[in-house]
């Protein structure tokens with residue numbers, strides 16, 4: 001019963017579960033209709049004009065993921081793309097210019113915000129959060145979503161009020177502010193970087209520029225040749241020349257952050273874990289996910305310098321998780337994500353984020369290889 005839940009609890013419960021992987025595809029839907037008040041979610045100017053290159057990126061990403069069906073009409077697609085045009089500029093969350101240093105400064109998804117994103121969700125006919133636990137819908141999430149659909153203005157006020165308590169445990173621990181060094185002592189693997197990464201380094205020198213081209217075909221590695229479904233960290237790493245074992249390690253640890261099974265303890269998105277690895281808990285400062293991406297990249301470089309490549313690849317995986325969450329979650333708050341469910345996580349709902357996450361992942365892996373391949377001279 002609704003009255004048995006306090007709202008922070010409801011939102012916390014929804015948040016605890018919504019970021020998980022057990023989601024149903026475009027589940028049992030019925031049109032909710034969009035109330036007039038939904039326009040309060042947008043800036044006074046309404047929907048923004050959509051630049052042609054954004055539509056091209058969307059088409060490229062839809063080709064890659066092989067399933068454009070989440071956006072069944074132009075209104076839904078335009079609301080989604082417009083929410084990205086209205087995203088916060090990088091200066092608002094990446095004060096240290098980390099993304100620019102990686103070579104992916106122009107991304108839009110990292111800046112997406114609660115209001116326009118929720119408006120886009122409301123334009124998707126019949127969308128309901130499809131998070132399932134043991135095959136069942138999360139009741140608090142569904143209830144919160146129904147309230148949100150019928151009174152977006154009130155919902156946004158509640159979101160602001162509840163985020164404070166949802167974020168409090170991770171914010172109080174403030175792990176991202178504590179000194180950091182990679183877990184464990186370096187265990188050298190007995191190789192030098194040129195042996196370890198021979199295929200990647202050969203590709204790096206051959207096609208480095210192409211992968212960062214403005215043209216979206218070059219931006220997504222081998223998109224035209226790639227069959228549907230082969231995208232994501234493992235596919236990207238192997239396409240860059242990492243061996244299957246290396247790519248598996250990177251991809252596995254990238255995923256494990258959600259499940260508390262890395263050397264870094266309780267890192268999941270739940271309030272008991274480290275929300276700062278999945279959401280930006282330092283709004284107005286350096287995005288906490290970018291802090292983690294930078295730390296693990298630095299850690300990986302140091303471990304590779306010591307010849308400890310297995311551990312370096314664990315670092316790369318852990319850092320990629322936060323970097324990819326910057327793209328997938330943007331500046332959405334935990335409570336908003338908790339209520340709207342899989343919209344920011346499932347690739348069919350977020351093709352531009354797929355495109356940009358690919359660019360960011362390629363850039364991050366290149367930044368690692370660059371440092372590994374460059375002989376370090378100490379004065």
Ligand SMILES: [Zn+2]
Nearest residue numbers: 269277278325
């Ligand atoms: Zn995450």
